[in-house]
Amino acid sequence: MGYYDMIAKTLFGFEEMVMQELEEIGAKDIVKLNRAVAFSGNKRIMYKANYHLRTAIKILMPIEQFKVRNENELYREIQKIDWDEYLNNDKTFAIDATINGEIFNHSKYVALKAKDAIVDQFRDRTGERPSIDTEEPDLRISIHVSDTLCTVSLDSTGTSMGKRGYKRKQVFAPLSEVLAAGLVKLSGWDQKTRFIDPMCGSGTIPIEAALMAYNIAPGKFRHFTFQYWDDFDDELYSKIKEEATAHEKKEGPILYCWDKDPKANSITHENAERAGVRDFIEIKKQNFLDTPEFDEPAHIIMNPPYGERLEEDEDMNELYGEFGTHLKHKYNGSDAWVISANLRALKFVGLRPSKKIKLFNGPLECRFNKFELYRGSRKGKNKEEQ
Numbered sequence: 001m002g003y004y005d006m007i008a009k010t011l012f013g014f015e016e017m018v019m020q021e022l023e024e025i026g027a028k029d030i031v032k033l034n035r036a037v038a039f040s041g042n043k044r045i046m047y048k049a050n051y052h053l054r055t056a057i058k059i060l061m062p063i064e065q066f067k068v069r070n071e072n073e074l075y076r077e078i079q080k081i082d083w084d085e086y087l088n089n090d091k092t093f094a095i096d097a098t099i100n101g102e103i104f105n106h107s108k109y110v111a112l113k114a115k116d117a118i119v120d121q122f123r124d125r126t127g128e129r130p131s132i133d134t135e136e137p138d139l140r141i142s143i144h145v146s147d148t149l150c151t152v153s154l155d156s157t158g159t160s161m162g163k164r165g166y167k168r169k170q171v172f173a174p175l176s177e178v179l180a181a182g183l184v185k186l187s188g189w190d191q192k193t194r195f196i197d198p199m200c201g202s203g204t205i206p207i208e209a210a211l212m213a214y215n216i217a218p219g220k221f222r223h224f225t226f227q228y229w230d231d232f233d234d235e236l237y238s239k240i241k242e243e244a245t246a247h248e249k250k251e252g253p254i255l256y257c258w259d260k261d262p263k264a265n266s267i268t269h270e271n272a273e274r275a276g277v278r279d280f281i282e283i284k285k286q287n288f289l290d291t292p293e294f295d296e297p298a299h300i301i302m303n304p305p306y307g308e309r310l311e312e313d314e315d316m317n318e319l320y321g322e323f324g325t326h327l328k329h330k331y332n333g334s335d336a337w338v339i340s341a342n343l344r345a346l347k348f349v350g351l352r353p354s355k356k357i358k359l360f361n362g363p364l365e366c367r368f369n370k371f372e373l374y375r376g377s378r379k380g381k382n383k384e385e386q
Contacts, residue, residue, distance in 0.1 A: 004029075004031070004038035004039070004040070004062060005029070005038075005039065005040035005041065005061070005062075006027075006038070006039055006040065006041060006045075006046060006049070006059060006060065006061055006062075007033070007036050007037070007038050007039075007059070007060045007061075007062065007153065008022065008036060008037045008038075008039065008049060008053065008056040008057075008058070008059055008060075009035065009036045009056065009057045009058040009059075009060065010035055010036060010037065010055060010056050010057055010178075011035065011055075011057065011178060011179060011182065011359070011360060012035055012358075012359065012360050013182075013357065013358060013359050013360075014035075014055045014056075014178075014182050015032050015033070015034075015035070015036070015037055016032070017055040017182060017185050017186070018037045018053065018055050018056050019032060019037050021052070021053045021054065021055060021056070022037060022039050022049065022053070024052075025045060025048040025049060025052055025053075026041065026045060026048070027039040027040065027041045027045050027049065028040045028041060037056075043231075043233060043236065044236060044240065046059060046061065046156055046226065047226065047233075047236065047237050047240050048240055050156060050157055050161070050219055050224045050226065051217050051218075051219035051220075051224075051240055051241065051244065052217050052218070052219065052244070053161065053218070054178070054181040054182075054185070054208070054211075054212070054218050055178055055181055055182045055185065056161055056178070057157075057160050057161050057162055057178055058142075058155060058156075058157045058160065058161065059155075059156045059157050059161075060142050060153035060154070060155055060156065060157075061153055061154045061156055062151050062152070062153045063081070063086075063152055063153060063154060064077075064081050064151075064152040065149065065150065065151045065152070066149075066150055067148045067149060067150070068103070068145065068148060068150045069103060069148055070103070071104075071109075071113050074104075074110065074113050074114065074117075074145075074150065075113050075114075075116065075117045076117075077150065078113070078114045078117035078118065078152065079117045079118075079120065079121050081152065083118050083121055083122070084125075086139055086154065086229075087118070087122075087130055087138075087139050088130065089122060089126060089128045089129060089130050090130070091130050091137075091138040091139060091228075092130060092131045092132065092133035092136075092137045092138050092139070093118070093130055093131075093132065093133070093137045093138065093139040093140070093141060094132060094133060094134045094137040094139075094140050094141070095111040095114050095115050095118075095140075095141045095142075095143060096111065096140065096141070096142050096143070096155065097110040097111040097114065097142075097143040097144075097145070098142075098143070098144050098145070099144075099145045099146075100144075100145065100146045100147070101145065101146055101147035101148070102147075103145070103147065103148060104145055110143055110145060111143060114141070114143050114152075115132065118130075118141075136158070137158075137225070138225075138228040138229075139154065139225070139228070139229070140154075140155035140157075140158055140225050141153070141154065141155065142154070142155045154229075155225055156224060156225055156226040156229075157224055157225060157226075158223070158224055158225035159222070160176070160178070161177075161178060161218070161219070162176035162177050162178035162179070163176070163177065163222070164177045164218050164219075164221050164222060164275070165221035165222035165274075166207070166221045166271055166274040166275040167202060167204070167271050167274075168270065168271070168274065169202070169267045169270060169271070170201075170202040170204075170267060170271075171201045171202050171261070171263070171264050171267060174201055174202045174204055175201075175202075175204045175205065175303060175361065176204075176362075177204055177207075177208055177218065179359070179361060180204040180205045180207075180208040181208040181211075181212070181218070182359075183205060183301055183337070183339060183368060184205065184208055184209045184212060184301065185212075186337075186357060186368060187299065187301055187335075187337045187370070189209065189299045189301075190299075191212070191213045191252065191253060192253065193297055193298065193299040194253070194256065194296060194297070194298045194299065195209055195253065195255040195256065195298070195299050195301075196255075196256045196257070196258075196298050196299070196300045196301075197209075197255075197256070197257040197258070197300075197301055197302070197303075198257075198258050198286070198288035198291070198300065198302060199258070199259060199288060199302055199303060199304055200257035200258060200259045200264065200265075200268050200283070201259060201264050201267075201268075201303065202264065202267050202268060202271060203257060203264075203267065203268030203269075203271050203272055203281070203283070204271075205257075205301050205303065206255045206256075206257040206268075206272075206281050207268075207271060207272050207275050207277055207281070209255055209301075210255050210272070210275070210277035210280045210281055211275065211277060213249070213252045213253055213255070213280070214248060214249045214250075214252050214277065214280060215247055215248050215249050216248050216275075216276060216277070217241075217244040220241070220244070220245075220276075221274065221275065252280065253280070254280060254281070254282055255280060255281045255282070256281075256282050256284070257281060257282070257283055257284070258283075258284045258285070258286035258287075258288060258291070259285065259286070260285065260286065260287040260288075261285075262285055265283055265284070265285050268281075268283050269283055288302075288323070288326065289322055289323075289326050291326070291330060292330065293329070293330045294330055294331050294332075294334065296333075297333040297334050297335075298331060298334040298335075299334070299335055300327075300331065300334055300335065300336040300337065301336075301337045301338075301339075302323070302336065302337065302338045302339070303338075303339050303340075304319070304320065304323060304338065304340060305319075306340055306341045306342045306345075306364070307319075307342050307345065316342050316344075316345040317344065317345050317348040318348070319345070320340075320342070320345040320346060320348045320349050321348040321349065321350055323338070323349060324348070324349035324350040324351050324371075325350065327349075327351065327371060327373055328350070328351060328373060331373050332373055332374070333373065333374070334373045335370060335371070335372055335373065336370070336371045336373060337368060337369065337370050337371075338368070338369050338371065339359065339361070339366050339367070339368045339369075340366060340367065341361060341364035341365060341366045343365075343367055346367055346369060349369075349371065351371045351373075352371075353369035353370055353371055354370050354371070354372045355368075355369065355370040356368075356369050356370075357369075
């Protein structure tokens, strides 16, 4: 990773979407990296990137870059940075480290050595030291080591942008908000076709879709670490938030989400309320396999269970087969997008995907498949086109 003004970290396969979002807020010199996008801009752009980007995880500001070949060099180089510019004994800090290469084996050890270098610098100068706070520090520092290249950045975001702040409760194994937003964008929903999530869980996918449709900024519900910095411009940030609120839409589509679990429906209701989109989402207790034939084209995004235990494999294969049959017979003319880490079960859907996109849900490799549900048979459609 090179030395750039700012870096937006993101998920595998999301780089192009982040680049587009950065263009929309006025960022310059945008460069695609691996699971990241570099860009340049002023303080306003940094604030807007945190507040507006839906498919980024963090906004980092590199402050130093150097070569390291061992832990002693890492310690010495970190100590060369004048940390008085960013920190003092009355403030707290935390360090996140990521490593890629053979020199360092443990990211926590890299973070520990960097922490020691910073603490020792303050202790040598003042006889005191700043404290560590891993939950809500005044300053969060990112250390990235790739082979021998170390980049030290200030983390302007804090808690991942995948945690918007509207989800106080969630069901087992929920999607992150960033992944859900990316799924909606990748699916190409036109914000006119009826949107359905028939297995909504905590409601993350329809809530993120509604935030997009009504132009509600994803950073509206949370705080960012840059708000604790000495040079934080409260007037500028307030203006950015006011501008975003002024551009929110008052009218738009109604989205539909179902789940057979009443607890999931209750959680979705609460999350949608906190996100300010409850009036735009119809939440219903419904087993997808019991839904009647749909009389108009729909845009469907599904995150079915993956079946994480080996003994569930056969059950998952059968269940996915039932999903495919139901889609084929009840949702003619619709597009259905299905994300799953159970790549074997996906084959039992029994429909040929027109698109297959490789993604990751946390550490799990997934496929995000598009199934075009033609009226009549695909064969019949092909004949009509000849």
